[in-house]
Amino acid sequence: MPSVGGGAYGNGHGGNGNGHGGGGGEGPGNGGRSHRRGDGGRGDGAGEGRRAGRSARRSRRKRALVWTAGVLSFLILGTAGAGYLYYEHLNSKLKKEDLNLGSKDMADHKPNSAGQTPVNILLIGSDARDNKANQKLGGGRDTFGADPLADVQMLVHISADRSNISVLSMPRDTMLEIPECRDKKNGKVYPALKFEQTNASLGRGGPGCTVATWYNLTGIPIDHFMMIDFGGVVSMADAIGGVPVCVQQNIHSRTRDGKGSGLKLKKGTTYVQGEQALEWLRTRYGFGDGTDLYRAQAQQMYMTAMVRELRKNTKLTDPNKLRKLAEAAIDSLTVSDTINSVKKLLDIGNDLKKVPASRITTTTMPNVYSTRRPGKVEPMAGEAEDVFRMIREDIPLDGKASSATKKKPKTETTPVSDDPAAAPGEIRVRVQNGTDGDGLGPAPGRAGEIAGALGAKGFTRATTTSVRNPQAKTVVRYGADDLEGDAQAVAKSLGIPLSAVKKAPASDGLEGITLTVGADWRQGQSFPKPKPKSNKVPASAKAIKGDDDKACMPVQPGFTW
Structure with missing residues (x-):
């Protein structure tokens, strides 16, 4: 098993930096000065009540x-x-x-x-x-x-x-x-x-x-x-x-x-x-x-x-x-x-x-x-x-249930454009790799793979660009109103939801259509169908309940006495 980070007094930052472990934890208490005032020896009922x-x-x-x-x-x-x-x-x-x-x-x-x-x-x-x-x-x-x-x-x-x-x-x-x-x-x-x-x-x-x-x-x-x-x-x-x-x-x-x-x-x-x-x-x-x-x-x-x-x-x-x-x-x-x-x-x-x-x-x-x-x-x-x-x-x-889990999710639909799409072979589309949009490294070759998939579906004018544009989610952008139908046709051919088709702001100066393959599509030639959302925390998160007073840390071999 590889060793993650430095020891409590070792090297852990990028392999060379300080590796001090627990870091902190200081614990403020809400302290204060106790002020006491005498009541002048009063013994009447009102004094006792006060x-x-x-x-x-x-x-x-x-x-x-x-x-x-x-x-x-x-x-x-x-x-x-x-x-x-x-x-x-x-x-x-x-x-x-x-x-x-x-x-x-x-x-x-x-x-x-x-x-x-x-x-x-x-x-x-x-x-x-x-x-x-x-x-x-x-x-x-x-x-x-x-x-x-x-x-x-x-x-x-x-x-x-x-x-x-x-x-x-x-x-x-x-x-x-x-x-x-x-x-x-x-x-x-x-x-x-x-x-x-x-x-x-x-x-x-x-x-x-x-x-x-x-x-x-x-x-x-x-x-x-x-x-x-x-x-x-x-x-x-x-x-x-x-x-x-x-x-x-x-x-x-x-x-x-x-x-x-x-x-x-x-x-x-x-x-x-x-x-x-x-x-x-x-x-x-x-x-x-x-x-x-x-x-x-x-x-x-x-x-x-x-x-x-x-x-x-x-x-x-x-x-x-x-x-x-x-x-x-x-x-x-x-x-x-x-x-x-x-x-x-x-x-x-x-x-x-x-x-x-x-x-x-x-x-x-x-x-x-x-x-x-x-x-x-x-x-x-x-x-x-x-x-x-x-x-x-x-x-x-x-x-456990809460007001958030009881709410039914709203379904949003994107209308099909009134702008008629051109024939696939007439639509120009550039494909770029943005699969590192979640902070992970880019999946290599994704722009070429998706451009090839478009070509197989008749979009023979699909090309790639080496310019990377990290995106968490795949998006199809178009630069002019009369390209909306074409952009939707590109998305539909690969199973990309129409909600991912966006008009680029004028400041971007985008001409034509660009498909950016996002981090949500790191493999495969068809856009992955969304998985049903689970409200159960995955086992990999190693959840611990706050009232679990039986938990006990396992000890690494070689560190016992």
Whole structure:
């Protein structure tokens, strides 16, 4: 089995870069200062009533505080948001950056029948070694001062009706297209990279480029991001008294040449705290087959276990500890400018707390090992898009019904053109290869193959062009109104739906008809018939339920003791 990415202290970025694994996870708690006021010794009934009311309010505030810590720790791998009574102080320390540094605007959400919309939050764990605390925890002296890498990337989808949460992890060693990004602080433009490792996106202007990269691949509109560094994992795990994790055998993550996180645990369940919690999140050598895919699985297990611990409402009861936790959290948290205050963090927390653990589902992007870059992975054609589509369409990944799955899909029909088509042998059409429109490499020879198929159907004037035009979906474009019928005839001959026939804007200067073979047609001479949409998450996504407290990580041979 090829080794994906670098070790926890090894080399993983494009084979040469930093490979620090868990990346982040700092966990803000909603800490605060407990203010107490005396009642002047009053003993009348009204005083008692007011004291009871204040006591109830304090109790509600404490419960809300614990809930907020819980749901926001879920959001940021063990970091809790910030709130409580010194809101303004924390609010002034909240660091914000632009949501999207790409050139493509993100689509708006489609509301459900009740007018509700989902919320998508990209969690980014940075391996930045930009201060002494992170340098001590992160190791890797040779990477001090280097561009940070987005070594943890998880998309949290809160359903429109707030009944369920879906979490999608992308392995840090995923090879894909990183779009052009502009650093708005200094105006620097980073050109698009056709085939690069996803964690490099963070160093191209900031987290807004990681957002743009996700949107470019998945088409999922992202509302917010939250980025954290190493330090908060330690403080959050300590604050809640540890997080339960499980291994099937004794494990020690250390290779003969000194690589590995150093994690050493006995078989069964252990409550990890402090730096041991960070070791768990960063362990690659020792889990499963030693690849980054199992590290992502371990991070998901940790996150769901932390949520379960926090929901017990028995840990975070010390206001002073909560205050310190919130301070540490805010110091290592950067959010998108769409989260303009700590109140917005608390609002997100209120949405999250409505969802029971049984309706939280964590998954990993379906992937395959890359043949173009050994040791790395690429999105799995078909099944990765199935998961992306389910999130875009607000379909729960746990298989249970929701308002989204109950709606009947609308059928759209494109009318046949009134413009009569010429004879096939008279229609000129150029064919170009756009099969790399999904971030994968182009399928070679597709333009020639489809031009040949057209020729066999009588379109003898079909030619090819070497100009590539990456498209996710196959499209037939025409330049003038009197070519609409001809363009539809070309589409019908190959089984391409008429909805894929488009008039090119005048600014394109297109003359004639161009057929661009998209990423949805990588093989075969007839356009593939659409498969019935499935609302079941594929097995390759390795779904884990939030209330599964029996999960246990397999241990890699050679890393037991």
